[in-house]
Amino acid sequence: QKEVEQDPGPLSVPEGAIVSLNCTYSNSAFQYFMWYRQYSRKGPELLMYTYSSGNKEDGRFTAQVDKSSKYISLFIRDSQPSDSATYLCAMSAVQTSGSRLTFGEGTQLTVNP
Amino acid sequence: KAGVTQTPRYLIKTRGQQVTLSCSPISGHRSVSWYQQTPGQGLQFLFEYFSETQRNKGNFPGRFSGRQFSNSRSEMNVSTLELGDSALYLCASSNTRNTGELFFGEGSRLTVL
Numbered sequence: 001q002k003e004v005e006q007d008p009g010p011l012s013v014p015e016g017a018i019v020s021l022n023c024t025y026s027n028s029a030f031q032y033f034m035w036y037r038q039y040s041r042k043g044p045e046l047l048m049y050t051y052s053s054g055n056k057e058d059g060r061f062t063a064q065v066d067k068s069s070k071y072i073s074l075f076i077r078d079s080q081p082s083d084s085a086t087y088l089c090a091m092s093a094v095q096t097s098g099s100r101l102t103f104g105e106g107t108q109l110t111v112n113p
Numbered sequence: 114k115a116g117v118t119q120t121p122r123y124l125i126k127t128r129g130q131q132v133t134l135s136c137s138p139i140s141g142h143r144s145v146s147w148y149q150q151t152p153g154q155g156l157q158f159l160f161e162y163f164s165e166t167q168r169n170k171g172n173f174p175g176r177f178s179g180r181q182f183s184n185s186r187s188e189m190n191v192s193t194l195e196l197g198d199s200a201l202y203l204c205a206s207s208n209t210r211n212t213g214e215l216f217f218g219e220g221s222r223l224t225v226l
Contacts, residue, residue, distance in 0.1 A: 032213050034213045034214075036217075041219070042219055043117070043203055043205075043217030043218050043219045043220055044156070044203070044215075044217045045216075045217065046213075046214055046215065046216075049213060049214060088155070088156065090156075090213055091213075092213045099144055099146035099161045099169070099205065099207050099213070099215055100146070100158050100161060100169045100171070101156075101158065101213050101215070102158070103148075103155050103156040103157075104155065105154075105155040106155060
């Protein structure tokens with residue numbers, strides 16, 4: 001079983017919809033939680049970063065972490081065609097792990113005009 | 114500020130050959146990490162270098178190796194290539210020691226025939 005599970009989709013929504021992306025994990029040592037966005041033929045780019053449990057909002061994006069359920073979510077409000085990409089959740093354990101992240105498989109999102 | 118640069122972008126090799134991939138991090142970034150991305154496994158951590166020292170290593174066979182130079186540029190090498198090594202190899206740099214804020218290059222796509 002993978003440490004991080006993410007539904008690969010694909011997910012297709014109309015423009016303006018609210019998108020919910022989720023990951024579950026099994027390693028209770030994970031403390032840092034990230035969402036990366038990857039456009040086709042590009043490298044991933046950091047979208048959201050949270051530490052421990054709670055919510056974080058940045059414009060149309062909201063990240064939620066529920067450590068008790070080992071569940072993280074990314075919400076995209078008023079989705080746009082430019083949001084069409086693969087969304088990857090990533091996690092990191094204790095501070096000394098440096099740049100060693102454990103990624104989900106990624107969810108492919110298409111926002112249709 | 115220039116981003117992370119990876120060369121070559123695309124390459125084709127045959128089984129048994131070896132390959133060297135290069136990565137130039139963002140200026141001032143001292144940490145360079147490498148990831149392998151495949152459709153079935155997603156992004157998997159290969160190794161991380163910080164100030165010319167390998168700080169972390171993933172669960173890959175010894176055929177995968179890397180190094181970092183004094184100017185923070187990094188190379189990774191894969192010897193005795195296998196068909197399963199076909200993947201997108203991503204390099205990421207970071208200026209923050211212990212968080213998941215990575216800046217990825219566009220990757221080197223390796224095809225092994």
